[in-house]
Amino acid sequence: MSRLLAPSLLVLAGISLLAMALSVSVGSVSVPAGDLLSVLSGGGSKLHQTLIFDLRLPRTLAAFATGGLLAVAGALMQVLLRNPLADPYVLGLSGGAAVGALLAMLAGLGTALISGSAFAGALLATLLVFGLAHGTGSWTPSRLLLTGVVVAAGWGAVITLMLAIAPAQRLPGMLYWLMGDVSYARTPWPGLVLLLVVCLILFPLGRSLNVLARGPMQAAALGVAVRPLEWLIYLVASLLTATAVTTAGSIGFVGLVVPHMLRLVLGNDQRIVLPACALAGGTLLVLADALARVVIAPEQLPVGVITALLGVPIFLYLLYRSQG
Amino acid sequence: MRHGQRKMTLRALAALMLAGACEAAIGAVCATDDRGEQVCLEQPAQRIAALSPGATELVYASGAGDKVVAVVAYSDYPPAAKEVPSVGSHTRLDLERLMTLQPDLVIGWVTGNPPAQLAALEDLGIPVFFIEPRTFDGVSSTIERLAILAGSEDAGFAEAERFRKGIKELAARYEGADPVPVFYQVWDEPLMTVNDNHLIGKVITLCGGRNVFGDLKRLVPRISDEAVLAANPEAILAGGMGEENRQWLDRWAAFPQLAATRHDNLYFVPPSLIQRPTPRLLHGSRLFCEKLDEARAHRANTGPGQP
Numbered sequence: 001m002s003r004l005l006a007p008s009l010l011v012l013a014g015i016s017l018l019a020m021a022l023s024v025s026v027g028s029v030s031v032p033a034g035d036l037l038s039v040l041s042g043g044g045s046k047l048h049q050t051l052i053f054d055l056r057l058p059r060t061l062a063a064f065a066t067g068g069l070l071a072v073a074g075a076l077m078q079v080l081l082r083n084p085l086a087d088p089y090v091l092g093l094s095g096g097a098a099v100g101a102l103l104a105m106l107a108g109l110g111t112a113l114i115s116g117s118a119f120a121g122a123l124l125a126t127l128l129v130f131g132l133a134h135g136t137g138s139w140t141p142s143r144l145l146l147t148g149v150v151v152a153a154g155w156g157a158v159i160t161l162m163l164a165i166a167p168a169q170r171l172p173g174m175l176y177w178l179m180g181d182v183s184y185a186r187t188p189w190p191g192l193v194l195l196l197v198v199c200l201i202l203f204p205l206g207r208s209l210n211v212l213a214r215g216p217m218q219a220a221a222l223g224v225a226v227r228p229l230e231w232l233i234y235l236v237a238s239l240l241t242a243t244a245v246t247t248a249g250s251i252g253f254v255g256l257v258v259p260h261m262l263r264l265v266l267g268n269d270q271r272i273v274l275p276a277c278a279l280a281g282g283t284l285l286v287l288a289d290a291l292a293r294v295v296i297a298p299e300q301l302p303v304g305v306i307t308a309l310l311g312v313p314i315f316l317y318l319l320y321r322s323q324g
Numbered sequence: 325m326r327h328g329q330r331k332m333t334l335r336a337l338a339a340l341m342l343a344g345a346c347e348a349a350i351g352a353v354c355a356t357d358d359r360g361e362q363v364c365l366e367q368p369a370q371r372i373a374a375l376s377p378g379a380t381e382l383v384y385a386s387g388a389g390d391k392v393v394a395v396v397a398y399s400d401y402p403p404a405a406k407e408v409p410s411v412g413s414h415t416r417l418d419l420e421r422l423m424t425l426q427p428d429l430v431i432g433w434v435t436g437n438p439p440a441q442l443a444a445l446e447d448l449g450i451p452v453f454f455i456e457p458r459t460f461d462g463v464s465s466t467i468e469r470l471a472i473l474a475g476s477e478d479a480g481f482a483e484a485e486r487f488r489k490g491i492k493e494l495a496a497r498y499e500g501a502d503p504v505p506v507f508y509q510v511w512d513e514p515l516m517t518v519n520d521n522h523l524i525g526k527v528i529t530l531c532g533g534r535n536v537f538g539d540l541k542r543l544v545p546r547i548s549d550e551a552v553l554a555a556n557p558e559a560i561l562a563g564g565m566g567e568e569n570r571q572w573l574d575r576w577a578a579f580p581q582l583a584a585t586r587h588d589n590l591y592f593v594p595p596s597l598i599q600r601p602t603p604r605l606l607h608g609s610r611l612f613c614e615k616l617d618e619a620r621a622h623r624a625n626t627g628p629g630q631p
Contacts, residue, residue, distance in 0.1 A: 029420045047424060054448055055419050111439045168544035169435040169456075176415055176438060183416065184440040293418070298409075299397065300416035 008266055012279040016064070019283045023060040023290040024052060028297030062247055063182045063289040063303070064282035065191030067254050069244040071281025072198065074255030075262075075273055076237040079213045080230060081141045087256035088241040091148025094250040095155025096125025097242060101249075102162045102174050111186065114177075115246050122242030125155065130234065139227065141216075144234070179302045180249030182289045191247050195282075198236060199275050205229070206271030213268065253307045254281050257315050264318040284311065355469040357454045358434055358462075365451060368475025369429035373422055375442075376414045376433040379455060380405045381602035382463075383431060386470035387479025393425045401596065401604070417441050423448070429473060431455060457601040458523060460530075464488045467603070483603060490606040494530055494613055501532030502623075504616050507557035507584070508535065510599075512564075512572045514546050523601055531613035533559070553579060559619040560584040561612065563595030587622040591615040 025036055031048055038044040039052050073088035081090070088094070100121020104114040133139060133147040159178070166174060177184070202209070208229055211219040216226045244251070258281040262273050288306035295301055354364040373394035374380040380399040383392055389404060397413040399405045409425060412418040414436050422430075427450060432442045434456040442452050453473060457463045464484040471480020506528050510516045518524045520538035528535045536555035537545060552560075560582075562572040573590040576582060584590055593615065597608030 027420045028418045029424045047426065050423055050448060051420055055423065055444075111443055114439075164546075165542075167542065172415060172436060173438070181416070183419075184438065186440060186443070293420075298412040298418035298421045300412050300418055302416075 006272075009272065009275055009279070012276055012283070016279045016283045016286075019286045019290075020060050020064060023063070023286045024056045026290055026294055027051065027056055028294055058188055059182055059185065059289065060286055061188035061192060062185030063285045065188050065195055066182065066185070066244045066248045066251065066282075067258075067285025068195045068278040068282035069191055069240045069247075070251065070255035070285075071258035071277035072195070072202075072274055073237040073240040073244070074281075075259035075270070075277045076233050076240075077255075078259055079209055079270065080233045080237065081145050082213070082215070083141075083145060084260065085256075086145070087252075088237065088244070089250060089252070089255070090145070090152070091125075091129050091238075092152030092155050093122050093125050093238055093241050094245055095152050095159065096128070097122035097245040098178055098250060099155055099158050099162070100124070101177050102159065102166075105170055105174050105177065106162065106166060108170075115186075119242050119246045122238070122245055125151065126235070126238040126242070139230075141230075177249050180245075180251040180304055182248050182251075182285070182292075182303050183300065184249060185247045188247075191243050194240065194243050195278055198240060199278050202236070202274050203271060205232075206269070206274065209233075209270035209274075210268070213270065248303075251285070251304050251307065253304065253311055254285055257311045258284060261311075261315055261318055264322050353472055353475065355453065355472050357469075358456045358466075359454045361454075363451050363453045363473070365429060365473060369473050371425065371427045371429070372474060373411065373425065373427035373430045374399065375411075375417065375431060375437050377401070378457075378600045378602055379431040379433060380408075381600065381604065382455065382457075382466055383470055383474070385480070385483050385603045386467045386474060387476035387483065388470065388474030391474055393427055394422055401602075419444060429453060431470070458521075460488075460491045460523075460526065460605075463601050463603065463605060466601075487603050487606050491530065491609065494609055498530065498532035498613060501616075502620055503532060503534045504619050505536050505556070505558045505583075506533035506616065507537065507552055507555065507560045509560065509562035509572055510544060512562075512575075515549065515552070516544055516546050518544055523605070524598055527598060527605070527609045527612050530609060531616045533616050549575075552576075553582060556583050558583045558587065558623070559589040559591065559616060561591045561593050561615060563599060564592060587619065589615075589619040589622060591618075 025031070029051060031051060035044055035048055039048045070088050077086040077088060077090060078084060097118040101114050101118035104117035129144070129148045129151050132151070133144040163171065163174060208224045211222050211224050212226065212229060220226050259273065259277050262276045262280055266272050266276060284307060285303065288310055289303050291306045292301040292303045351367045352364055353368050354362055356362050370391055371393045372383055372388060372391045374383050374392055375396055377396070377399045380392065380395045381401050383389065384402050384405065389402070392405065392408050394411045395405055395408045397410055411422040414433060415438065417437065419441060430445055430450055430452045432452045432454045434454045446452050455466050457466045464487050467480050467484040467487070471477050508517055508524055508528060510518055517537045519540045519542065520529065520535055522543050525535050525538055536557045537547060560573065560576055564570065564572045570592045573592060576585055576590055579585055593608065593612055597604050597611060
C-alpha cells in the first residue's frame with residue numbers, strides 16, 4: 001500500500017517546493033523574473049537581495065514550518081483522542097501559550113522573552129492537563145479531552161481578564177499576538193528542524209498509530225503498548241504545537257482541516273498521512289501567507305483569514321465529493 | 325633611545341587613530357529615544373519612514389517633512405503626508421515596500437508597532453528611533469530630537485518653542501481659574517475616560533478643569549453610566565467617530581439631573597486635535613480651554629453656588 005502511496009508524497013513535496021518558489025518570487029514589491037534569477041545566483045542589486053534573502057525566504061520557511069507543525073500536531077491529536085473535532089489547540093495549549101505571552105507583554109518584556117514565556121506557558125498547559133487527566137482514575141482519551149477542554153476554557157477566561165485590565169497602550173500588541181501572524185516569526189530554524197526530526201521519529205511508529213486509530217482494545221490485542229504510545233503522541237503533539245505557537249502566535253484552522261483533507265484524499269494510513277500533513281500544512285500556510293502579503297498591499301492581512309478562506313471551500317469540496 | 329622611538333611611533337599612531345575617529349564622527353548626529361536608547365546616524369537622515377500617524381505629524385513639525393519617504397495608513401496630517409507612499413498600517417507593516425523606499429531612519433511607536441517587525445528592521449541595519457510622547461514636554465522634546473536627527477534644527481526648535489510657549493501661556497492664564505468638574509469621554513461603547521496621568525487629563529488640568537475620574541488608577545479607565553451620574557460633572561467633553569459627530573453626547577442629554585446637561589455644557593472636541601500627541605494638541609488645548617470658559621460663563625448666568 002505504501003508503495004502505491006509513496007508517489008503522492010513526492011507529488012506533495014513537489015507542490016511544496018513550487019509554493020515556496022512562488023512565495024519567494026511574489027511580494028508587495030515586484031521583482032522582475034530576470035533579476036530574481038540573478039539574485040538567486042548571488043548577484044543582483046543589494047535591495048533585491050535584502051528583499052529575497054532577509055525578508056521573503058525566512059518568512060516563507062517560517063510559514064512552512066508553522067503550517068507543517070500544526071497539521072502534524074492536529075493529525076496526532078485526532079488519532080489520540082479519536083475525535084474528528086480535535087485540533088492542536090483543543091486541550092488548551094494555545095491558551096497557556098497566550099497567557100504566557102500576554103503576561104510577558106504586560107510586564108513590558110522584549111520579543112525574545114515573549115516567545116520564551118509563550119513556550120513556557122504552552123508546556124505548563126500541557127503538564128497541567130496531563131497531570132489532571134492522569135488523576136487517580138484511569139487515563140482515557142475522553143477524560144483527557146474533557147480535562148483539556150475545561151482547562152482551555154479556564155485559560156480563555158484568564159486571557160479575557162488580562163485583556164480587560166491591560167493598560168490601553170499595550171492592548172493592540174496583545175490582540176495582534178492572539179490573532180497570530182507569520183510576520184512575527186524571527187527565525188524558521190527551530191520549527192523546521194523539529195518538523196524533520198518528528199517526521200523521522202514517527203515514521204517507524206506509523207503501523208502502531210494505524211492500529212491505535214481503530215481503538216485501544218484492538219491495539220492492545222495486537223500487541224501495541226497503548227499507554228506509552230498515547231503519552232508519546234500527547235507529548236510530541238504538544239511540543240509541535242508549542243513551537244508553532246511560539247513562532248507565529250495561534251494560527252487556527254490549519255491543524256484541524258489539513259489532516260482531514262489528506263485522509264479524504266489519501267486514506268487513513270498514518271505512515272502517509274503524517275509526512276503528508278507536514279508537507280500540505282506547510283504548503284497551505286506558505287500560499288496563504290503569500291496571498292496575505294499581496295492581496296491588499298501595502299496593507300497586510302492576518303494570515304488566519306486567508307487559511308480559512310482557502311481551506312473552507314477545498315475541504316467542503318473534498319467532503320462533498322467523498323460522499324457522492 | 326629605541327624604546328623612546330617606539331613610544332613616539334605609538335603615540336603618533338594613537339593620535340592618527342583619534343583623528344580618524346573624529347573625522348568619522350564629524351556630521352554624526354545622536355539622540356536618545358523614548359526607550360532610553362541612543363540612536364546615532366553618521367549624517368543627518370535624508371529618507372525618513374514614519375510608522376504612525378502621530379510620528380508623521382511630528383516629523384513634519386520638526387521641519388523634515390520633505391524627507392519623509394514612507395508613512396502608514398491614516399497619516400492624514402499635514403495634507404502633504406497623504407501624497408507619501410504608505411507601507412501598510414501601523415499594526416502590520418509591509419517590510420518589503422518599506423525596504424524598497426530605502427529609509428535611513430525609521431520612526432517607530434514604542435507600544436503601537438509590532439516589536440518583532442521593528443526588531444527585524446534593526447537587524448537589517450536600519451536605525452529605528454522609538455517615540456511615544458506622554459507629556460507636553462514630551463511633544464516638544466520629541467520635535468527637537470527629530471530635528472537633530474534630520475538636521476533641521478532651525479525649523480524644529482522654533483516649532484518646539486512655539487508649542488512650549490503656547491502651553492505655558494495657557495497654564496499661566498488658567499492658573500487661578502475657577503475649577504470646573506469635567507468628564508472627558510474617550511470612547512462610547514464601552515464608556516471610557518482618562519485619568520490625570522493621561523495627556524488629555526493633563527489638558528483638563530491645564531485649562532483649570534478638575535477631572536472627576538482623575539484619581540482612578542488606570543490610564544484609560546472603563547466606567548459605567550452610574551459612575552458619571554454619581555460624579556455629576558459640570559461639563560462633559562467628548563471625542564467621537566469622525567470630526568463632526570456629536571452623537572456620543574446625546575446619551576447625556578437624557579439625564580437632566582446632570583449638572584452638565586442642566587447647564588448645557590455638553591461639548592464636542594475633534595479627536596484628532598486632542599488625542600494625538602502632536603503640535604496640534606496646542607490648538608486642541610486652546611479649544612478645550614474655551615469650552616471650559618463657556619461652562620464658567622453658563623455658571624454666571626444661572627447664579628453661583630449651583631454647580
